[in-house]
Amino acid sequence: MASDERDETDERGGAETRPAKAQKSEQTRTLILQTALRLFQERGYDKTTMRAIAKEAGVSVGNAYYYFAGKEHLVQGFYDRIGAEHGAAARAVLDKETDLETRLAGVLTAWLDIAAPYHEFAAQFFKNAADPESPLSPFSAESQPAREAAIALHREVLTGSKAKIPAELEDILPELMWLSQMGLVLYWVFDRSPERERSRRLAARGARLTNRGVALARFRVLRPLVHEVHELFKDFLPGMAETATARKRS
């Protein structure tokens, strides 16, 4: 959506060259997003209006709406940004380590590092995102791109490791790993320990547990249970069915 809008800007471009125009457009987009996040933190999500964001960013209200159709879209922009930063930060461990536990612990810890500046925002924002039917929920249709990217990262954690994964679980394990990351995020939101040290320990413990669970998946008798857990999440969380459908299409 956002990229379509940027294309449109490019086509209207006159004197400026396409790349210069696109770069300026991206800068404005970033400025609006950063301003919104600051105001969300300072005033609360519910109390911040698009008008106030535009004013603080020094752009017209029309311009703000041009880049983001509403507050929800700003949050999606925030999710996408966090995801992109996380993907980049995770490279260090994904390109080097082959042990599943080390890879997963590294990726989860990288997320805690990236998200650290937004902890306060997350705590006050939580009640908006906790409702699975809210567009701001990680399980919503609107969050599908951010969710896909995060699941793809977990797929890479798995496939790039030396762990042996039964073919029948290759697709669903990354989704379950992402779900358990959502559990970590929920824990982190309420974590008041210094430097979120408890969340960091939970990330390490969760990685160890996942590694053991994956090792047990070599026992055929267990696999139906893994499928059933996955089916349950797919049937009851709105976004998980779409994610599975998208995976089958690709």
Place this chain on the structure above:
Amino acid sequence: MASDERDETDERGGAETRPAKAQKSEQTRTLILQTALRLFQERGYDKTTMRAIAKEAGVSVGNAYYYFAGKEHLVQGFYDRIGAEHGAAARAVLDKETDLETRLAGVLTAWLDIAAPYHEFAAQFFKNAADPESPLSPFSAESQPAREAAIALHREVLTGSKAKIPAELEDILPELMWLSQMGLVLYWVFDRSPERERSRRLAARGARLTNRGVALARFRVLRPLVHEVHELFKDFLPGMAETATARKRS
């Protein structure tokens, strides 16, 4: 605590007989609790004061504080009440069925029935209870009695069934079953389907999954993983360690 206070009332009793006095005391307590719940629903938890509750209930502020030391205590009173009603409603299935899946599905569905009138309250109250460090969280020290009672019910689900439970898992399975019930409660809070029909299906599916999981526990290779999952919850959720300690003492 509340029962100590009632004893004190009894000792002060003059003309009235002990049972009559105790009965009246219990009626006042119930009146204050019901009034509080109605105001929480109508005005929101945060905006409701003890003063307003006392006024609406037609008792003095001092009297309201005599029964409940504060709003948090009213919520604990609510938890205890829901728990007691749930325990009574669960008897129908626990006294009759021996199949683990049927017992668990029945107990979970009984909870959904009992909690139905409070759904609206739960949705707006959620943000207060979601923080594991809030006294209102199901994982708090303050919620320990309500939590203990709920776990005891799950213990009965298990021990009264014909399922074979390895001795080493007898203590921890009821705690894990209660944890998954908390997952159901979280789902129910946000469930807008008519009659919370989706939560009812989730209860049934969860019971089936638990039954299969317990059946797999006969494989020794799996048991360390169950222990590790339990250890993880115990180490990271404040109340679970206390619950385990209390169990060992008893």
